[in-house]
Structure formats: structure tokens, C-alpha cells
Amino acid sequence: MIEFSNVSRNFLVGDQEVHALRDVNLNLGAGEYVSIMGPSGSGKSTLLNLIGLLDRPSAGVYKLDGLDVTTLGDEQQARVRREKIGFVFQFFHLVPRLTAAMNIELPLILAGVDVEERKERVAKLLESYGLSDRAEHRPEQLSGGQRQRVAIARATIMRPSVLLADEPTGNLDRATGKEVMRLLEQLTEQGVTLIVVTHDHENGDRALRQITMVDGKIVGDKSRTG
Numbered sequence: 724m725i726e727f728s729n730v731s732r733n734f735l736v737g738d739q740e741v742h743a744l745r746d747v748n749l750n751l752g753a754g755e756y757v758s759i760m761g762p763s764g765s766g767k768s769t770l771l772n773l774i775g776l777l778d779r780p781s782a783g784v785y786k787l788d789g790l791d792v793t794t795l796g797d798e799q800q801a802r803v804r805r806e807k808i809g810f811v812f813q814f815f816h817l818v819p820r821l822t823a824a825m826n827i828e829l830p831l832i833l834a835g836v837d838v839e840e841r842k843e844r845v846a847k848l849l850e851s852y853g854l855s856d857r858a859e860h861r862p863e864q865l866s867g868g869q870r871q872r873v874a875i876a877r878a879t880i881m882r883p884s885v886l887l888a889d890e891p892t893g894n895l896d897r898a899t900g901k902e903v904m905r906l907l908e909q910l911t912e913q914g915v916t917l918i919v920v921t922h923d924h925e926n927g928d929r930a931l932r933q934i935t936m937v938d939g940k941i942v943g944d945k946s947r948t949g
């Protein structure tokens with residue numbers, strides 16, 4: 724469902740060109756559980772941002788569900804992103820002034836879902852993530868693990884087929900990080916494609932397919948049955 728053909732991403736910094744991704748070819752199938760590992764600066768976030776349509780390649784073709792998304796305009800890309808993709812970040816990226824419930828509700832508002840259905844779906848997700856008694860808390864009133872659970876709820880409320888997580892446990896203690904990984908993994912049981920960037924090998928090794936990056940290139944790609 725995710726197909727990269729000779730994708731590169733360069734950044735111009737001053738008069739220097741940074742090759743964040745070099746000629747990457749990649750095929751990910753629906754429902755796969757993939758980790759992306761590699762040293763800092765190796766292009767992991769760049770790759771994830773491209774998959775998530777938060778960024779565009781400098782060269783190459785990206786097909787999502789058979790559609791060449793590189794040719795789409797910004798608005799069409801935004802629509803595809805809203806319908807198909809959820810994103811979870813290391814620093815949660817919640818809206819500080821909004822409550823947990825409102826943060827989770829936001830994508831539904833953007834999608835024009837009516838208020839009754841919104842309230843119902845938000846309440847259901849709050850409950851399934853063990854956050855019902857934190858619905859009216861603002862992010863700063865929540866622990867790191869709770870914030871990440873709110874972020875996962877927000878990322879999944881539109882029922883995306885692809886969930887991208889960039890170092891989702893990077894700002895959490897080990898035990899809380901494990902809980903967050905389990906939550907993400909549960910989603911794969913419902914058929915969601917999960918791609919997790921991590922530099923924690925213990926987390927990375929849990930994925931059924933492990934991709935390793937160095938210097939803007941995929942240098943390792945192994946699968947295990949599990």
C-alpha cells in the first residue's frame with residue numbers, strides 16, 4: 724500500500740545541500756508492523772514525514788494505495804492525510820489550551836462530523852484508553868503516559884489505515900513506554916499498518932519487520948514471523 728520508488732529528499736541549508744534521504748525504494752503492505760531504527764540524523768523522521776504526507780520528496784515517486792500522491796496538490800494531500808493517516812510524536816504535540824477530550828475531538832470537527840457523534844466517539848476512545856476521568860484535564864495536567872495516550876486517541880479517532888509514530892516512547896520512562904508500545908500494537912490487530920521510529924532496540928525488535936537506516940539510506944530490512 725506504501726510504495727517508494729527512488730525517493731530522495733534534500734534540504735538546502737545556507738549554500739550546503741543536505742541529503743536526508745538518498746534514492747530510497749520501499750514497499751510496505753497493508754497491516755504490516757514495521758520499526759525504523761538507525762542513528763540520529765539518518766533520515767528516519769524525514770522518511771516518516773514523507774510517508775505521512777507532511778513533506779514532499781525532492782525526487783522520486785510515492786504511491787499510496789496505488790495513487791501517485793506526489794502529483795496531488797496540497798489540499799488533496801491534506802484530505803488523503805486526514806482520511807488515511809494518523810501521527811504520533813515524541814513530544815505529543817497536543818494543543819495546550821484544550822482539554823484531553825477536545826484534543827481528541829479536533830480531527831472530527833475538521834472532518835465535519837456532527838456534534839452528537841463526536842461526543843460519542845470521543846467518550847468511547849477516552850474509555851478504551853483509560854482516560855475517562857481525565858477528559859477535562861489540559862495536557863499540562865496530565866502525565867507523559869497520559870498525554871501520549873491522548874495523542875494516540877487523537878491519531879486514531881478518524882480510524883486511519885496507517886499509523887506513524889516518531890519516537891513515541893522517547894519522552895517516557897521505560898514502563899510507560901512499554902504500555903504505549905502495547906497500545907500501538909493492539910491497533911495492528913485491527914488491521915492498522917503501524918510504522919514506529921525508535922532508537923530503542925527493545926521496542927524496535929518487537930516489530931515484525933525491522934528497517935535500519937544509515938545516512939539517508941535503508942541498509943537493513945528484515946522480517947520475522949511472529
Ligand code: ADP
Pocket residue numbers: 734735736741742743761762763764765766767768769770
Ligand atoms: P533522524 O530522524 O534519523 O534523526 P532526520 O530525518 O530528522 O533524522 O534528519 C536527516 C538529516 O536531514 C539530518 O542531517 C538533518 O539535519 C537533516 N534535516 C532534516 N530536516 C531538515 C530540515 N527541515 N532542514 C534542513 N535539514 C534537515
Ligand code: MG
Pocket residue numbers: 767768769
Ligand atoms: Mg528523528
